Amino acid sequence: MTVKAVVSGLGITAPNGLGVREFWAATRAAKSGIGRVTRFDPGQYPATLAGQITDFTAEDHLPRNLLPQTDRMTRLALVATDWALADAGIRPEELHGFDMGVITASSAGGFEFGQGELRNLWAKGRQYVSAYQSFAWFYAVNSGQISIRNGMKGPSGVLVSDQAGGLDAVAQARRQIRKGTNLIVSGSVDASICPWGWVAQLAGERLSTSADPQAAYLPFDPAANGHVPGEGGAILIVEAHEAALERGARIYGEIAGYGATFDPRPDRGRVPGLRRAIELALADARVRPAEVDVVFADGAAIRELDRVEAEAITQVFGPRGVPVTAPKTMTGRLYSGAAPLDLATAFLAIEDGLIPPTINVSPAAEYDLDLVVDRPRAASVCNALVLARGQGGFNSAMVVRDIACGHG
Structure with a gap:
């Protein structure tokens, strides 16, 4: 009998809402999080709009020792994971580490962290480059930091296939559940709204250059002329159906x-x-x-x-x-x-x-x-x-x- 993989917890960090309740209320109300970039001055670039998370302060959610070693995307991912685990009623410290894994996706890695450290290298010298540069920029860093923070030692990894990777990671999580792992943290959070990340996205020649938030991102519209990039994503707690039922978990649905x-x-x-x-x-x-x-x-x-x-x-x-x-x-x-x-x-x-x-x-x-x-x-x-x-x-x-x- 094939094991059903179900989702029992959600953690959301999105431009139009932090957390499930705030995001869903905004989405139901058709509230947009798209506006002019404020994380840097976009005036010299042809694209100036993004979906930004403007009300997130990492210090309010994470221990200070994590901040020097993490990119913005990793901080968002760690917080989304905390929220997803809480939503699922999971306390990782009460479970065996090898029964839990982490499979996420990434598109660009920790671009902003890498930008800052390379600027230090070129402007000041190598002695000013953080040792955390060795991994904070890397595609797999979110999986690594989530697993370390929560003691998760089971099957883990990262998928890199741009936007498709978000589904590919969850599909891999389902495979691991079917192989016998009790719980997989999966999904993805991306964030590269910084000058280097912006130039890389512009190079793809798919960004909208409209300055009007209501006219910039228009899929399936005759006026469609590119997308608006954004930051954030969602983390999902994936479990075997029977295991979720046994612990009385709320089940959002099945990855079918x-x-x-x-x-x-x-x-x-x-x-x-x-x-x-x-x-x-x-x-x-x-x-x-x-x-x-x-x-x-x-x-x-x-x-x-x-x-x-x-x-x-x-x-x-x-x-x-x-x-x-x-x-x-x-x-x-x-x-x-x-x-x-x-x-x-x-x-x-x-x-x-x-x-x-x-x-x-x-x-x-x-x-x-x-x-x-x-x-x-x-x-x-x-x-x-x-x-x-x-x-x-x-x-x-x-x-x-x-x-x-x-x-x-």
Whole structure:
């Protein structure tokens, strides 16, 4: 019998809300966290907007000895983990270390920390570079710091596949649960809103250059012209269903299905892989297209990429065949943190029977999508599909469902 992997705790750090309650209230109210960058002066750059977390003070949540050795993304991840464990009713010190693991994703690593230390190297000399530079910038640092802080010695790792990595990490967590690990901390938090990180993102040529927060990030809109980056994400506590039931845990839902593909080179003339990823996820979950109640779209806001995603959705579900939403229009694209935040949002949508909106968008008729815009839509949500794509060709899809729904 296949072990069901369920989510029993959520920890959210997002531009429009810290913690589950604040984030979900803002999302239901269509409240945006996108605005002009304040972490540095963006005036010399063509892109000036971001989804920033403006009310987070690490000293209020973490011991001071951790601060010199951690990047902003790691501080956010550690706090999100604390909140997720508390939400799940888990006290790590009461569990055996080898029964707990950590699998996260990362897109850029600790960019801001690395920027500061390299500035010290060039401006002052090597003696002014922190020894923590050896790991604080690294992709795997969040997994490492979470595991150290909580005594987690079980299967651990990091996935690096841009935005798709957020789903890939949770899928790997499910694999480890099925292999017998009791608990996996998974998901992702990314943050690289600093000059070096900004230049790297601009190099990808996908950032919106609009200075109007309400007109900058418009997936599936005729005016789409790039995305707004953001910081934050979500950490999920993944457990075996039976173990969660035994301890009387609140269960948000099941990680029911997963599929991943890689796009061919553009000059090969082959079709993109997103549709196949969707079909693999549905088959893995044993869910028919008609049983999917909402799709959380990747929402690249690049016309060609929007077209590819819309075609994949309509080919599987039919024209306007399923409600589609992209609540990341309220936060910006959080890179590897985006998809775990969408997973958390999907679980909250299941719980409340409410599909969150895609804000500021007037959907293009040519895409044939039933896009939920402006305000939430009441709906019974049993199965939700979350999509994520990473620059370079990564495609991932994940089905999550209300545990009460059973198999399709």
